[in-house]
Amino acid sequence: MRVIAGKYGKHRLKAVPGNNTRPTTDKIKESLFNIIGPYFDEDTRVLDFYAGSGALGIEAISRGAAEVYGFEKNRQAIATIKENVAAVGIEDQYTLKAGDNRKAIGQLRLEKPDLQFDLVFLDPPYKGQQLVDVIESFLADNWIAADGRLVCELSKEDVLPEAFGPLQVVKDVTYGITRLVIYRMEEEV
Incomplete structure (x- = not known):
């Protein structure tokens, strides 16, 4: 596993040991x-709600x-994120929130009442995922x-709505057993 492109391109990242997480392949x-666009501007704020090894967030910073x-709530994943963030040297740009997501x-909403994210990654474990509930709560709490x-990585069999109010599907692609559904906030008409 590695950073694909950008400032930290080709930097090796550690995977979370064991079978409790499913890393996004390179x-x-x-x-x-x-x-979603290969590069971001310096104002882009990213939420990686099921961070795993931290690879998607690290790629975004790169x-x-x-x-x-x-x-992230998995202890092994938390330790891996800390190692990967430190190895790349981006501790000042990556904030890890451990425990129940x-x-x-x-708690983050209480600390930062006006914080919003330009890019949200939702890559939960395939089993028992509750993406609809999570997306609806993100909209209700004005996170996006x-x-x-908003990027959802899920099993190819899983189904998500075409829209959540102003959040509309702009891309839906399948790679093997993995499906990416990408939403964008649009003005409601």
């Missing part, structure tokens, strides 16, 4: 970033994002910026 990660908030994001994008 091929899918490269395709994903080609779809491609110019200002900061990433990574959420829903509680942690509620006006023209923000």
Whole structure:
């Protein structure tokens, strides 16, 4: 596993030991970033809600994002994120929130009432995922910026709605067993 492009391109990243997480392959990660735009401006804020090894957030920073908030509850994954962030040297741009994701994001809203994200990654474990609930709560709590994008990585059999109010599907692609559904905030008509 590695950083694909940008400032930290080709930097090796550690995977989370064991079978509790499913890392995004380099091929899918490269395709994903080609779809959403290969590089970001210095104002881009990213939320990686199921951070795993931290690879998606680290890739976003490497491609110019200002900061990433990574959420993770698995202890091995938390340790891996810390190692990967330190190895790349981006501790000042990557904020790790450990513990129950829903509680942690509620706490973040109390700490930063006006924070919004330009890019949101939702890559939960395939089993037992509750993406619809998570997306609806993100919209209700105003986490997604006006023209923000939300990227869901899920099993190819899983189904998501074409829209969540102003959040509309702009791309839906399948790679083997993995499906990427990309939403963008659009003005409601």
